[in-house]
Amino acid sequence: MKRSQLIRELVEIIALALVIFLVVRFVVQSYRVDGPSMQPGLVTNEFVMVNKLSYVFQKPERGDVIVFHYPKDVKQDFIKRIIGLPGDTITTDREHVMVNGKLLKEPYISLAYNSEGKSWQVPADQYFVMGDNRPVSSDSRFWGYVPKDYIVGKAAITFWPLNTIRAIDTYSDVYKDIPKQK
Template structure:
């Protein structure tokens, strides 16, 4: 009797462990930052926690830092900041980014203002315009276009490695609060 009870408890513990693992794996994912495109906020070899269920009921918001499948090679994942939502008009000149006619004050998170040339984009339905915070070196929507909604893995919410750099990732929502919607 005791042996069968022990076997049952072991099976229950294993089943519970597998269930917890699967739930956690569905909800969060880690992502290793690779490259300088999100400096100064995120640097190479930091690990971030990505909330994979954040966008089940609503889309990304301006300022969110997202992990997504690179549209030109979906085997690669990138991390960038959402600048434009579906329907937004984004305009750049050498030093500024304008969304729906309002110039963004991005001093709090970009390394340096930089754009190659003045351009204008209108974000299509179910797509997003993203940019890295290190504008002079970032490979982003300015060069390869928009990110489809179904390519988004999730919202980066926390730097958890290295331990001496643990912090929540700031969306700088105050930069975007007064933007008119399209």
């Protein structure tokens, strides 16, 4: 009796561990920051926890830092900040970004820089993303929009190295007064 009870408990523990592993794998994912495009907020070799369910129940918002499949090569994942939502008009000059005519005051960027002045109209089910380190970021200004289906999830916290554990700020106040596009 004791031997069969031990075997049953071991099977239950293994099954429970497998269920927990699978649930966690489908809900969260770790992502290693590679490159300077999100400095100063995120730096190379930091690890972030990505919430893969965040956009099942709500839509992405301006300011969210997301991990997504790079539209030019879906085998690569990138991390950037959402600047424009579907229907938004994004306009840049050499130092500024405007969304729907509203100038963004971005405390998270390392340097205000755009290679040229330009305007984009974000298509349905797509997002305009930019890195926080504008002079070196490869982003929507150069290769276009991120389809909603390419978004892996929302970057929620940094967790490695241990001295960098913190929530990732979306700076929602920066975007709160932007008028909605029709």
